[in-house]
Amino acid sequence: MRDKEETRSKILEAVGKILEEEGFQGIGVNSVSRKAGVDKVLIYRYFGDLPGLLREFASSGDYWPSMHGLIENAERTPLPPESSDLALALLKGYIREIRNSPSAQELLLGELVSRNELSEVSAMKRERQGADLIEALVSAAPDAGKVDVAAMGALLSAGLTFLMLRARNSDAYLGIDISSEEGWERIERAMEELVKGVLDNGQ
Amino acid sequence: MRDKEETRSKILEAVGKILEEEGFQGIGVNSVSRKAGVDKVLIYRYFGDLPGLLREFASSGDYWPSMHGLIENAERTPLPPESSDLALALLKGYIREIRNSPSAQELLLGELVSRNELSEVSAMKRERQGADLIEALVSAAPDAGKVDVAAMGALLSAGLTFLMLRARNSDAYLGIDISSEEGWERIERAMEELVKGVLDNGQ
DNA sequence: AACCTAAGTCACCATCCGGTGACAGGAGGG
DNA sequence: CCCTCCTGTCACCGGATGGTGACTTAGGTT
Structure with a gap:
């Protein structure tokens, strides 16, 4: 708790988890925050909005096989x-x-x-x-x-x-x-x- | 108005229109009834529920090229x-x-x-x-x-x-x-x- | 110890969704 | 004429969504 970087990474990890478990349709502000065990307002604070979160996930993730x-x-x-x-x-x-x-x-x-x-x-x-x-x-x-x-x-x-x-x-x-x-x-x-x-x- | 068959066909046509214009994701009870200019409760009366409507549309439509x-x-x-x-x-x-x-x-x-x-x-x-x-x-x-x-x-x-x-x-x-x-x-x-x-x- | 900022919490908003119950009104049969 | 059934209207429900404002609390600085 009280750790911005950890919260950020928990959110990004939650995106990846939801992507695997429920598919891209399951991705949303509510579902991601729920999965990450974090209040959704932090998504807005740290990533601006949902597109911003997705942009950051996409650019810094190893979700794609090399x-x-x-x-x-x-x-x-x-x-x-x-x-x-x-x-x-x-x-x-x-x-x-x-x-x-x-x-x-x-x-x-x-x-x-x-x-x-x-x-x-x-x-x-x-x-x-x-x-x-x-x-x-x-x-x-x-x-x-x-x-x-x-x-x-x-x-x-x-x-x-x-x-x-x-x-x-x-x-x-x-x-x-x-x-x-x-x-x-x-x-x-x-x-x-x-x-x-x-x-x-x-x- | 006051014509069950016409209403039914208007609903079925609306499904086809939405399919073309917005894609399968746009299909829903509300959007279909809106497109058909018909109250959505009639969908439930005439087709049971949304799956029922889709079933009937799928089985009686010429949406698929021969x-x-x-x-x-x-x-x-x-x-x-x-x-x-x-x-x-x-x-x-x-x-x-x-x-x-x-x-x-x-x-x-x-x-x-x-x-x-x-x-x-x-x-x-x-x-x-x-x-x-x-x-x-x-x-x-x-x-x-x-x-x-x-x-x-x-x-x-x-x-x-x-x-x-x-x-x-x-x-x-x-x-x-x-x-x-x-x-x-x-x-x-x-x-x-x-x-x-x-x-x-x-x- | 006082204080200020950043992290996290909570309640709330408007909007949409699928679905339901109650009611109005016209058409047809007795 | 009256009654009944059927078509259609309208208001509402619970739940979910994306998004916001006000609040509390913890950690570090002075």
């Missing part, structure tokens, strides 16, 4: 691989990261639903990391100069994202059982075929 | 094409349909965000139509026995759906300008390469 770790892991795979291997390693790593991070899923969903302070900042962060990812992918696929790697990456990662978000509320999508590991193995295999078909066509 | 028209159009394309042509025609038709139907976008988004009466029914409808679509695709791709057409269709259509939903609030995704026609042409071309690479690899 794509850089993803890239580094992928680059550390034994070389020389097929030119499609790096791409597939990246995409599979993406699946693993997001499926295991409920708060990342909430952020992605929040970006889809509405434009607010939180979604703005998280979208910017992700865009920047995504650009690095695409760059790594393009530079690592030497013979991929004639295909639009960025567009393909966008389309495939978007598909994976959609399916992961959808699996939260639904069991199936177009007949694929996205709630089971078998379903996801089908998705991954389909993705492999698609990527290999276009990147390793010379083989 | 996939059957999509399939028929695709099948009417000049044959014999590459085995990938039907698939691409279907996917491109899907893009056109959903991009031009704000209410369909809202439904898809609603299915992602929460499970309610409306999303349940619309999801069921779409799953059934999607199954037909996949079936048409599989039976029209003779040499596609060894690849998982359903999983690929799911992944690609999921990607398209995600990008279309995202374009509502955001301009870019992974560097692709999904708010412009140029960006969507890149997406379509990337999709073509992916599909042709895996379906026409024998050529």
Whole structure:
């Protein structure tokens, strides 16, 4: 008590907790203050208003799985691989990261639903990391100069994202059982075929 | 006034209007009755409660673009094409349909965000139509026995759906300008390469 | 010890939500 | 003609929201 910094951090932590437990829709002045065990007036005192709180949470939080770790892991795979291997390693790593991070899923969903302070900042962060990812992918696929790697990456990662978000509320999508590991193995295999078909066509 | 059926239809129409104008989040007893110019108590009298209203709207509405028209159009394309042509025609038709139907976008988004009466029914409808679509695709791709057409269709259509939903609030995704026609042409071309690479690899 | 500022508490505001009960009035049947 | 049923109106409820003003209390300074 009587510790401004601790109170501030309790509030910021409460935002993260609510994001994981109830989703972005559950975030509000009342719910956050309740979760933090703190009077809501302190939110206004320390962060101005709710957008201010979200802005600060978004800019100083480690709620987003690090794509850089993803890239580094992928680059550390034994070389020389097929030119499609790096791409597939990246995409599979993406699946693993997001499926295991409920708060990342909430952020992605929040970006889809509405434009607010939180979604703005998280979208910017992700865009920047995504650009690095695409760059790594393009530079690592030497013979991929004639295909639009960025567009393909966008389309495939978007598909994976959609399916992961959808699996939260639904069991199936177009007949694929996205709630089971078998379903996801089908998705991954389909993705492999698609990527290999276009990147390793010379083989 | 004093016409139960007209009042009922006014209420149902108001649901559709709000869905298009404000999205699924804007739907509520108060907003619907306000939009319909009707007292909200009539909603409870005629539909029981809000879920009941949504159920009736979902089951008696033409808010969802007809996939059957999509399939028929695709099948009417000049044959014999590459085995990938039907698939691409279907996917491109899907893009056109959903991009031009704000209410369909809202439904898809609603299915992602929460499970309610409306999303349940619309999801069921779409799953059934999607199954037909996949079936048409599989039976029209003779040499596609060894690849998982359903999983690929799911992944690609999921990607398209995600990008279309995202374009509502955001301009870019992974560097692709999904708010412009140029960006969507890149997406379509990337999709073509992916599909042709895996379906026409024998050529 | 007196005091002042910052931290924390409490009560309250207007507004919206989904939902309900009581009542008015017109139309049709006896 | 009168009575009844049905459509529609209106006021209200409990609860939740975002937001504000006035208060108490603790910690450090002088």
